[in-house]
Amino acid sequence: xxxxxxxxxxxxxxxxQAAADRPDARFIAGGxxxxxxxxxxxxxxxxxxxxxxxxxxxxxxxPDGGLRIGALVTNAELAAHPLVRARYPxxxxxxxxxxxxxxRNKATTGGNLLxxxxxxxxxxxxxxxxxxxxxxxxxxxxxFNRIMAILGTSAHCIASHPSDMAVAMRALDARVExxxxxxxxxxxxxDALYRLPGETPHIDHTLAPGELITAVVLPAPLNGRxxxxxxxxxxxxxFALVSVAATLAVEDxxxxxxxxxxxxxxPMPWRDRTAEALLIGQTPSQALFERCADAVTAEAQGQGGxxxxxxxxxxxxxxxxxDLTGNVP
Amino acid sequence: MPWIExxxxxxxxxTVNGVSHRLELDARVTLLDALREHLRLTxxxxxxxxxxxxxxxxxxNGRRINSCLSxxxxxxxxNITTIEGLGTTDALHPLQAAFVAADGLQCGYCTAGQICxxxxxxxxxxxxxxxxxxxxxxxxxxTAAEIRERMSGNLCRCAAYPRIVEAIQRxxxxxxxST
Numbered sequence: 001x002x003x004x005x006x007x008x009x010x011x012x013x014x015x016x017q018a019a020a021d022r023p024d025a026r027f028i029a030g031g032x033x034x035x036x037x038x039x040x041x042x043x044x045x046x047x048x049x050x051x052x053x054x055x056x057x058x059x060x061x062x063p064d065g066g067l068r069i070g071a072l073v074t075n076a077e078l079a080a081h082p083l084v085r086a087r088y089p090x091x092x093x094x095x096x097x098x099x100x101x102x103x104r105n106k107a108t109t110g111g112n113l114l115x116x117x118x119x120x121x122x123x124x125x126x127x128x129x130x131x132x133x134x135x136x137x138x139x140x141x142x143x144f145n146r147i148m149a150i151l152g153t154s155a156h157c158i159a160s161h162p163s164d165m166a167v168a169m170r171a172l173d174a175r176v177e178x179x180x181x182x183x184x185x186x187x188x189x190x191d192a193l194y195r196l197p198g199e200t201p202h203i204d205h206t207l208a209p210g211e212l213i214t215a216v217v218l219p220a221p222l223n224g225r226x227x228x229x230x231x232x233x234x235x236x237x238x239f240a241l242v243s244v245a246a247t248l249a250v251e252d253x254x255x256x257x258x259x260x261x262x263x264x265x266x267p268m269p270w271r272d273r274t275a276e277a278l279l280i281g282q283t284p285s286q287a288l289f290e291r292c293a294d295a296v297t298a299e300a301q302g303q304g305g306x307x308x309x310x311x312x313x314x315x316x317x318x319x320x321x322x323d324l325t326g327n328v329p
Numbered sequence: 330m331p332w333i334e335x336x337x338x339x340x341x342x343x344t345v346n347g348v349s350h351r352l353e354l355d356a357r358v359t360l361l362d363a364l365r366e367h368l369r370l371t372x373x374x375x376x377x378x379x380x381x382x383x384x385x386x387x388x389x390n391g392r393r394i395n396s397c398l399s400x401x402x403x404x405x406x407x408n409i410t411t412i413e414g415l416g417t418t419d420a421l422h423p424l425q426a427a428f429v430a431a432d433g434l435q436c437g438y439c440t441a442g443q444i445c446x447x448x449x450x451x452x453x454x455x456x457x458x459x460x461x462x463x464x465x466x467x468x469x470x471x472t473a474a475e476i477r478e479r480m481s482g483n484l485c486r487c488a489a490y491p492r493i494v495e496a497i498q499r500x501x502x503x504x505x506x507s508t
Contacts, residue, residue, distance in 0.1 A: 003335035006356040006402060018332075032398045035359070036379050047332070048356075052403055076392075080458040096461045100482020101450055103380060105392045106399065236461065236481035 001038050005047040012179065012214070015051050019210035020181040022047045027212060029072055030106040033115040041125055042132055056110075056214055059083070065220030068177075071110030071213045075099070075165060078109060088218060090226035090245055094168035097230045100237050110213035113166050113176070113193065114205060117159035117267075118239055120144065130156045131201045138201075145305040147241065150297075150313070152266040157201030158303055160264055162239050166190065167263035168228055170271050171245035175217045181210040187217075194268035201267075222257050224249025229320040230263070231312060240264035242312045244320040248279075255279045255325075262296065265313055272296050284325035289318040339402040345370065346414030356402050361385045363401035364411060372412035372441045376484070383483035386442040386449070387411050393449025395482075412441035415448065424448060424500045433496035435487035443483050447497045450479045451504075471501050 005022075009015035019025050025047035028034055037043035056070040059081060067083060078084060079095035095104065107115075121127040121139040128137035140148050140158050149160040174190045193205050207213070226247040232238040243263035249256050258279040262270040275295035282288050293314035300310045322328065333339050338353040345368060352367055361378075364370045364387070373396060376384030380398040387396045388410040416422030421429070424444055434440045454475070457467040462478045476494045485493060 001357045004356065005335050006333045006339060007331070008402070028400075028403075031400065031403070032380055032395070035398050035400065039378065046335075050400075050403055053406075076453070076458070080453075080456070085459065085464070092459065093461075096459060100383065101453065101479055102383060102386055102393050102395045102446065102482045103398075105449070106394045236478050 002041070002044045002046075004045055006050065007047070008050040008053060010053060012054055012056075012212070013183065015049055015054060016179055016181055016183060016210065016212060018047075018049050019212070023209040025049050025210075027051050029108045030074070030111045032103050032107045033111065037116065040123065042123065051212070062217065067218045069109050069216045069218070071108060071215055073109045074105055075107045075109070075112055076101070076104040078165075079104065087221045088168075088172060088226070090228050090247060091165070091168040091172060091218075093226075093228035094164040094230075094243070094245060097228060097243070098164035098239075109165075109216055112163055113169075113190075113213065113216070114207075115163055116204065118162045119148065119159035122159060131159055131197070131204075134200070134202045141303060143305075145303045147239065147264075148303060148306045149264075149266045150300040150302055150306060150309050151262075151270055152196045152268065153301065154197045154199065154201065156199055157197035157267070159197070159201070159267060161194070161266065161268050163269065164228070164230065164240060164243060164263060167240075167243055167261045167269040168245045169216060169218070170261035170269035171247055171259045172218050172221065173259065175219075176213060177215040177217060178207065179212050179214055180208060185214075186211070190216075191268070191271065197267050222247050222249060222259060224257055225324045227320055227323050229316055229323065231316055242309055242316045244313075244316050246317075246320050246324060248321065248324040250284065250325060253283055255282050255284060260296075260317070260320075262313065262317075265300075265309055279321075284321065284328045286318065286322075286328065289321045290314075292321070293317050341402050341405045343368070343401065343404060343409060344407065345409045346411060347408075352401070354401050356400065358401045359397055360387070360389075360399045360401045360404055360409070361396035364396060364409075367401075370411050370413050373445075374438055374441055376439065376442070381484070382439070382442075383446055384439050384442040386446040386483065388445055388449055391449070391452060393446050410445070410448075412445055415444065423503065424497070427496040427500035427503070428493070431492045431496035431499055433489055433492040434485075435489050439483060439485045439487075443480070443485070443493055446480060446483045447500075450476075451497075451501055453479070454501075471498065473498060 026045035056072040079092045127139040148158040230243040240263045246260045258276045374384040376382035380395040385397040
């Protein structure tokens with residue numbers, strides 16, 4: 001691990017000021033991903049600002065029936081919170097389908113959103129990787145690419161986003177609150193936190209230097225049922241090959257509301273509004289779910305080793321919608 | 330607290346098993362290395378050093394974490410419990426005794442992590458925390474399927490898993506019977 005300057009920030013203002021003074025500094029909270037990458041020399045921050053002492057650990061209902069989650073709430077606390085289990089079971093299910101008990105006790109809400117890909121080549125400093133070392137190439141294209149993305153990729157990077165939590169939050173229309181260096185609060189939709197790789201895959205997100213995530217805000221949940229369905233290579237403690245987060249409301253036999261997000265298949269938690277619109281006003285049926293899957297996978301592109309994800313995504317989507325609507329013809 | 334320079338040491342007081350230790354550490358020292366190399370508490374083991382195997386599991390304020398993925402400097406305000414704080418060779422903790430009785434180990438390298446993890450896990454169970462397996466009432470007896478899911482962050486390369494599950498279930502049952 002490269003030596004770094006270290007500061008334990010006493011409060012938000014101190015943390016923001018410290019980050020303003022040192023634009024290459026990184027915030028550290030749970031540290032479960034950042035320290036792992038620092039040990040491997042993949043992340044080499046010259047300074048760490050420890051934000052563990054900041055007052056960002058509370059969860060509170062918002063006046064409009066939503067939920068405001070402090071950035072330092074741990075994944076374990078979030079998944080176990082009674083309000084989350086009652087109103088956003090999708091989120092609880094997604095968190096509990098990921099990582100281990102130990103990691104969920106340490107990993108935070110803000111940090112989970114910013115965790116980096118688990119692409120094998122990103123993790124191997126001996127391999128070319130445009131995300132790790134811009135301009136060196138992508139070893140996953142033409143390489144072993146079983147876990148890579150099939151949507152939203154570019155000729156420069158096909159890495160997938162690893163989070164389960166973020167997939168649920170995308171389906172739940174989460175917004176991310178941040179503080180800029182000057183203390184100004186910003187709010188953006190979760191999808192606007194992320195960016196597709198394009199020609200600059202080394203930049204995962206849209207945060208400005210020194211910008212700190214302070215909370216995630218969920219709007220009041222949609223009516224209907226919620227489900228997170230994840231497919232992975234072993235029964236527990238593995239990243240998603242494919243996951244589907246869905247919330248669906250059926251009234252008088254007709255789908256009246258639908259929101260879906262997909263994990264393991266794209267460089268960011270993926271969402272497809274066209275596919276959602278196809279469901280509205282329709283009677284649930286396997287044929288309808290097939291059409292929905294057609295829309296989601298219309299642009300999907302395999303790289304050989306991950307071709308199976310296109311079929312797996314279609315089937316997981318159909319299975320998830322079947323879970324939510326019961327056995328339909 | 331001001332910036333600590335890259336080659337200077339950080340002063341941190343670690344409270345481990347009820348005893349406070351004032352240390353001056355390189356900021357890069359993990360909680361695991363502080364316990365083993367600085368406090369000579371070598372019961373906690375280093376397996377993968379990347380949060381994948383669980384051998385380094387300790388309890389921080391009663392919650393289980395991977396001590397390899399945390400900086401010692403970040404734990405000045407915490408109460409840390411290691412395997413040395415649970416039992417001794419002469420006075421085993423009942424969970425340790427259950428591991429012995431059920432033959433819940435072969436080489437033993439993962440055992441301290443398994444036991445600390447199980448302590449934290451059972452506390453989570455009693456608090457009613459759900460898992461990927463499902464929801465439960467806090468007073469319910471824990472099932473083997475729940476133990477397997479909740480302990481998936483602890484690997485045993487000897488594959489003593491059936492006996493590890495048995496040891497934890499036996500201890501949880503005895504504990505449930507005595508409360």
